[in-house]
Amino acid sequence: MTDPLDRIAAALERLSPPPPAAADPLAHPAYLWRGRALEPARAFRPLSLDALHGIDRQKAALLANVHRLAAGHAAHDVLLWGARGTGKSASVTSAVAAVQAGYGQTGGGDLALVEVVTARLDTLPALFAVLAGVRRAFAVFVDDLGLESAADGRALRSMLEGGAEARPANARLFVTSNRRHVVARDMAGQAGAGTEGAINPRDTADDELALADRFGLSLGFHAVDQADYLAIVRGYADARGLLLDEADALGWATRRGGRSGRVAWQYVVELAGRAGLEV
Template sequence: MPEGQQTETSIALAGLLEVAGHLERLVSRGEKIMEQLFPQAPDLAITFAEYWAFRWERKGVSGYLVPVEHPHLVQMDDLVGIDHIRDELVRNTEQFVAGYPANNVLLWGERGNGKSSCVKALLKMFGPRGLRFIEVQRWDLLSLPAILKGLRGQDYSFILFCDDLSFGEGEDYRGLKTLLDGGLEERPENVLIYATSNRRHLLPEPMSDNIGGGEIHPEEAVSEKLALSDRFGLTLGISTFDQETFLSIVEKYARSLNLPVPFEELRREAIRWALHGGRRSGRGARQFIDDLAGRLRVRIR
């Protein structure tokens, strides 16, 4: 081969090798990006057998389930003043776990009155029978199709738990609405949503809604906002605790810890606590007992 031709061939070959190197680096970078966007899911059947509770962890445009190794297992009998709520929630969940029709649930009411604890207590009751919890944050509701895909066909009953659920003006709630109401894809029979909220209606209702706000048919806009809550088949409200209910919760906690405090003194201290910054709620009662136990040097296990 003439010397000039050899030089041209060498240059062309060097160019091809350089292009190949660039392509290899691009492919490697692309694989890393794909791993970030679509992480590999674990063997869910094995994971669900080992753990009772999970949380959805978003990563890129997808996500994955993270086992909760030490879930907060609440004793249902410890919840005082909400007997009707407890009974309805247990009845609905019993139907669900047994394979019978059951409803999505919205628990609403004053903060600190046991909404979340009531739902968490179900895990201790029904976990041994195949109930599994998956905690999903409000901003991850758009991932519901991906979550449902992983749960469909599993030999367990799943509750998607949305704690403190509400939407601000302009926030997208359509993923939840579609799941509750049904879209083109049928919701798996082994999945329900249990949500808690401080508000009866999950979407904001500005005063402008009551006077039209520029809408030609304002009643339709208001109806749309109210309709999201209506899509929960079972809506349970917890009202503000009166003083006697608050004190009965305090007394139950005190007895369980064997606190060395006379009955009347305990009541007086609890009322004083509620008046000076505390709240007449289950959470307020727990905080008072924690404070009192600390002052009495009683350890809480």
């Protein structure tokens, strides 16, 4: 008789969906990586870079680096860190789309975005193996990364720099995080306490900072003050022919619990909705 465990395993195998067919890495502007194969992004329509207000310095540095990557020149891995809603993720996708469209240069770059599901960072070596043989540049995008311990980031550190299996020359990592150093740091650890058993607390601190240090380009995105918030709202509203009521815009931010580029955009969506317009 067949072993019951074998029968159960066979039944589960029949019920499980087949692995997705790998997408052509030269055919699409953006992909998703869920750990097994490249999947084409269903809709890749980022905001124009010009539509992102209040972060001109960050946009310029990021765009220059993405241009270099697309041209096959030396380019950095990038960490975009800072307050939530300040344009970190939008900057990455918008910069890639801008380079694809030839923004700021005579021709578009042969470049694609690959967004990696954060829970599958352990499969990055498999992704890099897929990308290494492709005659195209790839911005590998990890959104909203936050690690609870330095140990969680050690595999990623080795792929960025210094490991035997680093990412290929045609791929660079673009990581966003609300934390400046990606890894959570408590006050006790920063003071040298809370590291029971550590002979040298400085070693523990260095271990926590080692991941962030491996990004050649680190861009900070900060919370905006009232004047900057209103300027961002005004830029979005003017571009769409919407009338701005500053008191209403400030009230919207108060109800949302803070001022940011994301809150400004959400307010303009609200204005457009009230006017019966699309955005």
